[in-house]
Amino acid sequence: MATLRFVLLSGSAGILLLIYVPVLWLALLSVGAEPLSGLPGGFTTVWYLALASNRNWVQPAISSIEIALCVALLCMLAALAAGRGLPRMRRARVPITLAFLLPLGIPGTVTGLMLFAGYRFVLGIHMGFWSLVLSHFVWAFPFALISMLVVTSRFDHGLLDAAADLGASPRQRFWQIECPLLMPGLVGAGLFGFLLSFTELPRSIFVSGAIQTLPLFNWAEASTQSSQVPLIFCLNTLLTVLSTAASVAMIGLLGRTTR
Amino acid sequence: MDQTTPSPALQVERLSHAYGQVTALDAVELAVDRGELLTIVGPSGSGKTSLLRILAGFETPNRGGRLRIGGKDMLDLPPDRRPVATVFQHYALFPHLSVGENVEYGLRVRGVSRPQRRARAAEALEIMRLPGREARRIGQLSGGERQRVAFARALVTEPDILLLDEPMGALDEPLRRALEAEIRGLQRTLGTTVIQVTHGREEALAMSDRLVVLRAGRVEQDATPRTVFERPVTRFVAGFMGLTNQMTGRIVSAGNGQVSIETASGRFDGQWSGAAPARPGTHGFLAVHPEKLRLDPDGACSNQLEGRVVQAFYQGLGSRIELETEFGVFIAISGCNESLGGTINRFGWTAGDCVIGNLDAT
């Protein structure tokens, strides 16, 4: 039993290495003289300088940030409403929760295609900024909702009774008691919204219209063996560093709520 | 209307409430004087918590009734506009606020200036013997300290009525005793009207000016603790007050306060405790507290019965003995600790130590 457990835990450590070693390798290559050879060697910042002077990735990055901010805001508002409302519902709670979590059960490319078909044929929405926001929201909202429900389902409604008893108006109860206590879930919802939107690819492929997001740009560049590839190494290294920083922030936040 | 006499702190008239098909309160009548400490007791499901929640405004009676505090109708007011403050069962202290901020909260929402509410919170904490603890986090407090903070938070708003929901429920025994005395003292000094809900009999008897016994949403008895304990009007109240040794029979004689009931095993005498005068021929009950049974009855014990000792439990100062009688199991507290297992024993009690009342239809 103990041996088996050791083998399995080693295996899981191996899978974690499978995630991180390539990413580190990519970072190593991004400062190497000949990144396309696949082997590092000869430290240089020339590719980063080239990235700074290359403007192709700037517009996609701006679009991605704009979309991610919209998705984050939508996720926070929607998760706040649903996170507070669902625990207070009775019969409708389970079916509505399942409907909200449904996108988790559909492969990304399939969701992308269906949303494209549905928006295009049924709702008549044109593909572009808002179809991207909507499809990213559909993907991120289940995660935002879970993050919110973790907090709201443990929320003690007696505290609101106590505040009312002490004379607090409904507005005061919301802003002074409920909101501060739900803040970790709210920030979690926003982070999920931003990060999942910022790195979303399979749905974007179908609903992007003429807009190019950063993951779409990356994918196009990675699929073609163009001379731009070393720049993509640099760009992705930077993105990975940013993602890691955001994850550290999120872990810190979760750590604070569980304490 | 007479303008000279001040209206009572609380008037409740024919208050009824139901959850679906389940009746929680059934035409409850209640009046509480200013400065009085009223305790509402009853088993779980008797409606005492519903009554408290309706007084505070968390629920609205859906089967009619009236509720006046200081002579003003309250039923249309939400909880935040009622002049009451509650000490909740689990205290409901705000975990994201410090002790000081918790105590200040009621003043903050009333728009009291910061220096003023600081001073009043400090004063309230002082009264609750927690001076200088304003900066503490709620998580750092012990159970007893939390309860004091909850009291300070409720008192600082100077409510017309202080509502206590099982205030001792979460505390252990020695702490309870200490706080009972303290709350009683505090209430006398401040002159606050207090309504508390509890299922603890001893706490209710020790602390209250008046006791209301609720059963299935109805007021079963409303009197001083002494009256409720010594003259319970129904068999239920007698049982709830610990007069658990009971028998039923027919009331046979009534006169000069002396009553008897006739049972299959003879006649037993006791003190009349019914709400209305006794009527011979009607069904009645007799109830006596385990402490009042004597295992070696002498001539003073006009009531005597035989029972087989089923079990005896050593309790330090005495033993709790279960006796099987034709009226079911009687429990006696015996001063001696010798083993009595299996023996047939004759036991008795005096007419002055037991009560006889009307047996209600239920």
Place this chain on the structure above:
Amino acid sequence: MVRAPGRSDGAVAQTGLLAAGWGVAVLLPLLSGLLLAIMQHRGLHLRWGFSLAAYRDLVATGRIGVVLDTAWMAALVSVLCLVFGFPLALWLARDARSGFAMQLVWLCLTVPFFLDPSARGLALRLMLSAGGPVNSVLLHLHLVHQPVRWLLFSDFAVMIGLLGPNFPNMIWPIYLSLTLIDPALFDASRDLGASPSQTLRLMILPLALPGILAGVIMTFIPALGDNVVPDLLGGGRTEYIADSVMALSTSMNYAGASALATVVFALLGLLLLPFFTLRRMLARPATA
């Protein structure tokens, strides 16, 4: 009438409104996207009429086989993630005491969630390529005499590529369900004489089953629909669902793509069925 505070401030109404909006913006398009499979259309112009031509095409072009191949790969990846992920989740939920090691593992499990999919695929492609570090090490150690070709542009590469990003998806839900088990139950099981493997089989696994189910769904589904990994690491040897969906939609054969989607849905339904039956069986106490 005064309603109880905390339950009165419109949260339920807001949620209802949100659910209605969700129905229009998400459920309706998804459903209509499915219905497209049995509609006639030319390009973006829909003609109302029933047709099963899309399904006939699916069979004729062998795309049903694509669904099965992809499902097989996704199942393989899910099983590997479960086998290696469960012990890690158990360790995190039960044994991890050191704050630092635990936080490090949490970090390792959170970051992949937010990595750019192309960046990951690209990095792995560099690792596995003929001139990449893996082959270099193998050659240097004289384990092989020429670069191993099947490391890249193969089903093996796709499996490796799908394993990493989906691994955390398996661990999170299992971890959550394990933390919901009352720690006293572990002591109770041991106290009653159960060996560690008996405790695992008779207590931990049944109680963690909802988490395992969620983990399998969260791993299987993304693996099933992944488009980047087959594209960057598969090298086109095997066609996967995402390739087919993309190809069909690029050629504006939306009915075909939608028909493929319905097949995927049917497959998911079939796969979920045994899980729910198992769960119901475990939820119901043995009667006879």
